[in-house]
Amino acid sequence: MSIENSITSLNNLPVHQIIEEFGSPIYLYNGEKIEQQYQRLTNAFSNVDVKIKYALKASNNLSILKLLLKQGAGLDAVSFEEVQLGMMAGFHPSSILFTPNSVAFDEIVKAVEAGVQINIDNISLLEQFGHKYGNSVPCCIRINPHIVAGGTSHIQTGHIDSKFGISIHQLRHVIRIVEKEKMNVNGLHMHTGSDILDASVFIRAAELLFDAAVQFKDLQFLDFGSGFKVAYKVDDVTTDIEDLASAITERFQAFCTEYGRKLQLWFEPGKFLVSESGYLLVKVNVVKQTTATVFAGVNSGQNHLIRPMFYDAYHHIINISNPSGTPRLYSVVGNICETDTFALDRKINEVREGDYLAILNAGAYGYTMSNNYNSRPRPAEVLWYKGQSHLIRRRESLDDIIRNMIPAAI
Secondary structure (H helix, E strand, O other): OOHHHHHHHHHOOOHHHHHHHHOOOEEEEEHHHHHHHHHHHHHHOOOOOEEEEEEHHHOOOHHHHHHHHHHOOEEEEOOHHHHHHHHHHOOOHHHEEEOOOOOOHHHHHHHHHHOOEEEEOOHHHHHHHHHHHOOOOOEEEEEEOOOOOOOOHHHEOOOOOOOOOEEHHHHHHHHHHHHHHOOOEEEEEOOOEOOEOOHHHHHHHHHHHHHHHOOOOOOOEEEOOOOEOOOOOOOOOOOOHHHHHHHHHHHHHHHHHHHOOOOEEEEOOOHHHHHHHEEEEEEEEEEEEOOOOEEEEEOOOOOOOOHHHHOOOOOOEEEOOOOOOOEEEEEEEOOOOOOOEEEEEEEEEOOOOOOEEEEOOOOOOOHHHOOOHHHOOOOEEEEEEOOEEEEEEOOOOHHHHHOOOOOOOO
């Protein structure tokens, strides 16, 4: 989907009515867009037994989880709390993949007791898991393929210095542990990074996973992670899902023939499913002209959408109050007491105090990475679905911020 299509989709939503009803700043999600992305992905891989495990960390609202559950998705959870959220939304434990990192073994035990699929990403936990469970509980193993891929270093997870996964060069050690403890390894997993464009990256990593897989005789699935790139800018290049699916399907089917039976192919997309569905709608509090630039100061900040400051991420911004105004250059900044910038010297239709701006591609890693810095509450979340707006998370208040504070007797 292009940015132009995102703008068209936004124009088809009653944004001013939603702002009038629920206020701003506000996260707005288009439920139909989430469904379209899910269907596009499953249709592309229709020639294999594909399972989509939605990366819950991208957006954890229960209503969005239930929407994806209706589509037939499973979940990729990275904390036991995410496992619990998934089960609260109605996901069967067996449809949840638990892929934590740097956790104590106690958290693994809780996940086993909950009945979810375990994915182990380090030698220490593998040894402990094998010693405790032997072949009584199946597990998946996360392999680090040592492939540098992804949009920036912040989102590259498969290189040699990454904390994620067990090095492909430690495979002999892994096999010794598995054989010694008679472990039931039912899957192998890898994830090289996010914003990957080239199908050849997936194929290269897949070949490494296939080479490892032949050494495990009881596999049921191979998990290729995700990392599909979506459009953030006008004319942005994106992952061609259909071409990627064609290339991976052909090679995966050939491997299944070599392996001796059909396996399931798993993916765990987050951004691809929900990013383009989401908009952060903000109000311009002040237009401030200096000798260097013109600032459009809005009633939100990095506490609500941290990606521009944290990842140097680009988010397209449009003026929904003055869509035909003369384009001018603005630096869109937030109200947090930091260098709090959404966009620098961005061409936007003339911005006036009181106008509303839409920050696009805010459906993934927006609310879930938000915080209460400067003691500012988090915004509401609204889902637009089948012609109706649904408040799916209320706006926070000061009461929410102080709820867990305990005054000391001093």
